[in-house]
Amino acid sequence: MDRLGILVAGELDRLKKYNLFTALTVVLLMWLAIAWLLDAEELKLFVPLILLMDSTMMTIVLVGATLFYEKKEHTLNSILVSPVREAEYLISKIIVGIINSLITLVALWAMVYFLKDISFNFLLVAGAIIVIAAFHTLIGIWFSYYAKNFSSLLVNFMIYVLVLAMPSVLAVLDIIGPKAARFLIVLPPEASLILLQAGFQEEKLWKIIFSFVYLVALSLAIYKFVVRPKLNEYAMRETGV
């Protein structure tokens, strides 16, 4: 197995051993229970929202938790003095984030397809999930670099949601007019939602392409300018944990 595969397998093994899979499973069961309670019309609206929460919030919290443990137990140092490249280490985190979001997607898809007789554009949504989970893994790593501990990571996440998702909520409530609402696509949560909803309803092609390219470009920029160059400094920083 090449090193990236070894790192991903190691991450998944530790998610299990550190009981993070249990937490993920509980959340997944909750999503399924919510979906079970909704009827077909509501599901078209809510499944994209559930997928959005799972691939953004859960992804950030999950990568934050693994980094928190690795920092606390200093195992990050031990990985950094092995032949593992920093890029391999970071990409393994991204892959694990994507895997977990895809598990939710498959479970939710199976549930609504077989039990509620609803289908959606699975490939489009899966593509969206991959980009959204990758982007938010990077956001989670970035937040962890600047968080003093796990709870301050959660605070950073709250601020992210409030600042970047609030305008979309205001638009839905018609507090922001439709003209201004068109520009909300530059907010990553809004771009993410547009991509997910596109699997369930008609959406303008330019919006889909823009959101996709935009999230990929932002991911690359965050990786290149923050996440990759600051990893070493993060590992060496003295923390109170």
Add this chain to the structure above:
Amino acid sequence: MFKVKDLKFRYPKSDVCAVNGVDFEITDGEIFGFLGPSGAGKTTTQRLLIKLLKGYEGEVLYQGKPLTEYGDDFYQDIGVSFEMPISFSKLTALENLEFFKRLYKNTVDVEPLLKRVGLWEDRHKKAGEYSKGMKIRLNFVRALINKPKILFLDEPTNGIDPVNAQIMKDMIREFRDEGGTVFLTSHIMSDVDELCDRVAFIVNGKLQEEDTPRNLKLKYGKRIVKVEYRENGDLVTKEFSMEAIKEPEFHELLRTKDIETIHSGETTLQDIFIKVTGVALHG
């Protein structure tokens, strides 16, 4: 193996240099030690040599080539034992080692190593349930897992009981005897005295002396006789060199005072450290 010239490093947000212009060389097949009190810059120097800290001033050459030109394959040759316990707490000791083993090209069988350091029986225990000393021994095995050419040991015996410390010291010597090179740091004089082929004293980020423990003792040491006696109720201590005990003053003392103790002794590396640097190793 390593050649270090005028190495300086300042941590971001700190206004003093943790390592402030050090020069030294680690030659193939030796155990080279940094002896210094806590906060002297030992760990920082080690982190610089293993490329964990970047952005230093000065020059570090590894096998004749600047350290900055090496990629991550540099680590195939390097074994590092950190001063703090490092392990995935929810994985067993064996699972920890198996994970790290998969990251290297050349690896060793961990069974004899674990047996040697007394962890084989507890190999299926979670690392988080290990005592501090057991975790440090696990660190040491982790450092050896890739058949390194050079070992970096930061305070290797710190927190370990004397029996296991002795085993570890034997293993370090054997590693050297089989051709390995060792860089170790310690604030414990006896470690350095027993293990190191050469030692450098470090205080406040600067090196003060560098030689074999034996040469340092020859240079700074003296053989003395120390006499403690009572005078008007007070305890008085007097030291005499081996030459001076032939003189009348010494005999006069023995004849007239209430002697409590007489000891002969050699200067320890610890005394020499204090003499050279003006700083105590502990406290």
